[in-house]
Every structure is written in structure tokens, then in C-alpha cells.
Amino acid sequence: MDLIIKPTEICNFKCTFCSSTQISEEHTARLDLNKVFAFLKRFPETRTIIVNGGDPLMMEPTYYWRIIEYLEKNNLPATISLTTNLWPFFVKPKKWEELFLHHRVGVATSFQYGSGRLKGDYSVFTEEDFWGVSDMMLERIGYRPSFIAVITEENEDTVIQTVELAKKMDVVCKVNYAMASGDQNKPYRLSKIYEKYVDIWKAGLHHWEHNTQQMMKRLKGEPTICPQSRTCDEGIRTIQPEGDYYSCGAFGDDKDKAIDFKHEMNGGFVTPLRNDLDLLSLKQSCFTCLMFEICNGCKKTIKDLKRHDMVEGHCRHMKQLASDILRVNGINKTITPYVKEYEEV
Numbered sequence: 001m002d003l004i005i006k007p008t009e010i011c012n013f014k015c016t017f018c019s020s021t022q023i024s025e026e027h028t029a030r031l032d033l034n035k036v037f038a039f040l041k042r043f044p045e046t047r048t049i050i051v052n053g054g055d056p057l058m059m060e061p062t063y064y065w066r067i068i069e070y071l072e073k074n075n076l077p078a079t080i081s082l083t084t085n086l087w088p089f090f091v092k093p094k095k096w097e098e099l100f101l102h103h104r105v106g107v108a109t110s111f112q113y114g115s116g117r118l119k120g121d122y123s124v125f126t127e128e129d130f131w132g133v134s135d136m137m138l139e140r141i142g143y144r145p146s147f148i149a150v151i152t153e154e155n156e157d158t159v160i161q162t163v164e165l166a167k168k169m170d171v172v173c174k175v176n177y178a179m180a181s182g183d184q185n186k187p188y189r190l191s192k193i194y195e196k197y198v199d200i201w202k203a204g205l206h207h208w209e210h211n212t213q214q215m216m217k218r219l220k221g222e223p224t225i226c227p228q229s230r231t232c233d234e235g236i237r238t239i240q241p242e243g244d245y246y247s248c249g250a251f252g253d254d255k256d257k258a259i260d261f262k263h264e265m266n267g268g269f270v271t272p273l274r275n276d277l278d279l280l281s282l283k284q285s286c287f288t289c290l291m292f293e294i295c296n297g298c299k300k301t302i303k304d305l306k307r308h309d310m311v312e313g314h315c316r317h318m319k320q321l322a323s324d325i326l327r328v329n330g331i332n333k334t335i336t337p338y339v340k341e342y343e344e345v
């Protein structure tokens with residue numbers, strides 16, 4: 001089991017694409033740690049506590065020290081993985097240094113080209129800013145953090161440049177497509193991001209991009225993780241600032257498919273995504289299509305593409321990309337032709 005916690009919705013950045021701006025009724029709500037401890041009691045085998053938000057560094061370091069103390073006292077194996085914009089660390093490294101150096105704590109960050117990732121004064125978080133943060137991590141903590149880049153229509157031409165940056169930094173980045181939650185009102189079409197992953201593979205840059213590596217495994221039946229795991233709802237849970245509880249962090253952003261916390265803490269166990277008929281596939285013909293695992297790997301993406309009438313456009317494009325994706329997976333087969341199922345709006 002893994003656990004995502006979103007301690008607060010508060011963030012020092014103002015990203016235009018941010019998926020997590022409506023996760024609390026009360027903007028200043030903070031997640032009560034007793035909820036986290038109850039979860040760890042129920043699932044002591046928890047491997048990773050992924051901290052998201054808002055921004056994790058909007059909490060005081062003591063918040064995370066209390067989690068570490070609980071883990072040590074109860075002899076639990078979990079590690080803590082923070083995903084943060086790291087700007088508060090850049091400004092005041094001393095405040096965070098001891099925590100980041102703890103053997104249970106890992107730090108990842110986010111950076112993308114374009115004009116969407118904005119600092120608190122609404123100026124762009126530039127590559128130069130990012131190098132500053134990354135250099136500070138290297139100098140003080142001993143490594144450069146890996147990073148997530150979110151792709152929207154606005155910065156879609158920067159994907160190769162992003163992976164080249166990861167190569168220069170010697171980290172593996174994740175080029176993720178934008179989901180439709182919070183301030184981002186439209187998803188980035190899945191087929192378009194797969195076209196980018198094929199480009200990354202063709203450029204020989206896949207060693208530095210996580211999702212391209214996942215694509216290279218997916219159709220071979222090798223195990224993959226989010227956003228390409230149809231059984232994700234048995235292996236991950238999310239607790240938000242006000243204590244509401246979900247399997248997937250992205251459904252949590254929409255406050256959709258909540259799980260009854262008490263029920264699970266009392267020994268119950270539910271899989272809220274797998275049994276939802278509307279989330280089974282993008283369209284009926286997927287069930288006989290070689291691209292099934294690629295197109296239907298993420299339930300939140302199925303929801304987004306259906307809701308925004310993007311299924312047919314995605315499918316038509318995916319059929320064109322299929323031969324390359326099959327080749328990446330070492331599969332020598334031909335894809336069935338595109339068949340329209342829905343009228344596009």
C-alpha cells in the first residue's frame with residue numbers, strides 16, 4: 001500500500017494549470033495527523049507516504065518530524081516522498097535541511113517550460129530559477145531532485161527540450177499530460193502525449209523520461225504503475241486536508257469517488273474505480289484493440305476524455321501511432337482500423 005497525503009491546499013505558487021486548487025472547502029484547512037496515524041495502524045505495510053498539496057513546504061518541518069517519530073516508534077517501514085516546488089527551501093535552506101537529509105525522506109520537484117508555472121508574484125518559474133533550486137539541493141542535500149513537467153497545449157512543443165534538461169541534470173523526469181481538475185478545465189489529449197513519448201524514444205532519450213519507459217513495457221504485460229495501472233485502487237489511498245479519503249489522488253482533486261474512511265479503518269476494503277462501469281473503457285471497441293492497455297490505463301483519463309468529448313479524436317490519432325507503439329514494445333502485429341462509435345460534439 002502507498003498513501004498520498006495532501007496536508008494543505010495552500011501554495012506559494014500560482015500555476016495556471018494547477019489541478020489541486022479545489023481540494024478543501026476551507027482554503028486554510030490542514031490535515032490532522034491522527035488520520036495519518038490511524039491509516040498507518042490499519043495498513044502498517046505502507047511503503048511510501050507521498051506528500052502533495054498545495055505545497056508540502058507550506059507546513060512546518062515539525063509536521064513531518066511527527067510522522068517520522070510515529071514511524072520510528074512503531075517500527076514501521078514507510079518512507080516519505082515530498083513533491084514540492086522547493087521555493088521555500090531555496091529561500092531558507094537551513095529550515096528544511098535536516099529533514100531532507102533524513103534517511104526516510106526523499107524529495108522530488110516540478111518544472112516545465114512555458115508560461116504556466118508561476119511563482120507567488122505571478123512571474124514565470126524559469127529554467128534559471130530551476131537550476132538555482134536544483135544546485136541548492138545538490139549542494140546541501142547531495143542530489144538533484146527528479147522532476148515532473150506538466151504538458152498542456154501551451155507548452156507542447158517543449159517536450160524534447162524538457163527531457164534534454166533532465167539528461168543534463170542526470171535525473172529521470174516525468175512528462176505528464178494535464179488532467180482536467182482544479183484550474184485546468186480541459187485534459188491534454190492522451191494520444192498527443194503518446195506521440196511525444198514516441199518522439200522521445202526515437203530521439204534515444206527514454207533513459208531520462210519515466211513514462212516513455214512505461215510505454216516500452218506496457219504492451220509486453222510487464223508491471224507498470226500510475227498512470228498505467230488498472231488495479232491502482234487496491235494499492236494506493238489519498239487523504240486530503242479535511243480528511244476526505246479516496247483511492248486516487250487525481251479523483252481526490254475532483255472530490256469524486258470518495259471512500260468511507262471509518263469503514264476502511266474498521267477493517268473494510270473497497271475498490272471504487274474498478275467496479276465503475278463508465279470507467280471500464282473509453283469505448284466498446286477498446287476490448288478487442290491491441291492498444292487497450294495504453295488507452296485505458298488510467299481511470300481518471302477515461303473520465304476526462306469522455307467528459308470532454310475527446311474519445312473519438314484520441315482514438316483516430318492513436319490508431320495512427322499504434323504501429324510505432326507496437327514496434328517500441330517489440331510486437332509485430334497490425335492494429336484494427338479506426339471505427340467511429342460516438343458522434344463528436
Ligand SMILES: C[S@@+](CC[C@H](N)C(=O)[O-])C[C@H]1O[C@@H](n2cnc3c(N)ncnc32)[C@H](O)[C@@H]1O
Pocket residue numbers: 011017018019020052053054055056083084085109110148149150176177178179180181184
Ligand atoms: C498538485 S502538485 C503539488 C506539489 C507541488 N506543489 C508541486 O507543484 O510540485 C503535484 C504535481 O501535480 C502536477 N500538476 C499540477 N496540475 C496538474 C494537472 N492539471 N495535471 C497533471 N498534473 C498536474 C504538478 O506540476 C506537480 O508535479
Ligand code: SF4
Pocket residue numbers: 011012013014015018019020053054055085
Ligand atoms: S502545481 Fe504545485 S506549485 Fe503549482 S500551484 Fe499547484 S500545488 Fe502549487
Ligand code: SF4
Pocket residue numbers: 282283285286287289290291292293295296314315316318319
Ligand atoms: S486505439 Fe481506440 S479502440 Fe483502441 S484502445 Fe485506444 S481508444 Fe480504444
